[in-house]
Amino acid sequence: MFKIGSTDLPTPQNVVYSHNKLWSKNTGRLDNGYFVGDYIGTKKKYEITFPPLTTSQFATVTTAVTPSDGFATVKITNAEGSTDEVSAYFGDLTVESYSWHNGIKYAINAKVSIIER
Numbered sequence: 753m754f755k756i757g758s759t760d761l762p763t764p765q766n767v768v769y770s771h772n773k774l775w776s777k778n779t780g781r782l783d784n785g786y787f788v789g790d791y792i793g794t795k796k797k798y799e800i801t802f803p804p805l806t807t808s809q810f811a812t813v814t815t816a817v818t819p820s821d822g823f824a825t826v827k828i829t830n831a832e833g834s835t836d837e838v839s840a841y842f843g844d845l846t847v848e849s850y851s852w853h854n855g856i857k858y859a860i861n862a863k864v865s866i867i868e869r
Contacts, residue, residue: 753835754800755827756816762809768799769831795868796838798828804851804858817842817864826866839869 754761771794779789805813816824823841830836843865851858 753827753829757824759816761813761816762802762805764800765803766801770797772797798866800864802862804860805862807857810859810862814845817845823869840866841869842866
């Protein structure tokens, strides 16, 4: 499952899942090397790579990752096989190039990062 807001997205070719730890701004190493700081929590990040997309599919992805207020609800199958639902913002959507196959134009290696709010 991969949905942004009410839009179903194409099944990703690859997803890199990250659980990023958040620390207080006073975090760091003391002169003796001892680590100090306050653990705040963990946020999820999903780095999505899509299979070749038609121009229509690419337009759907572009619209979905460009919400008007910058944030959207994302539902995605996680690495354990269950579904995560997070409020998220999005990194830059990139696409390597276009390719033509049987007269149809495809977006190749489209990628975007989804970061839990």
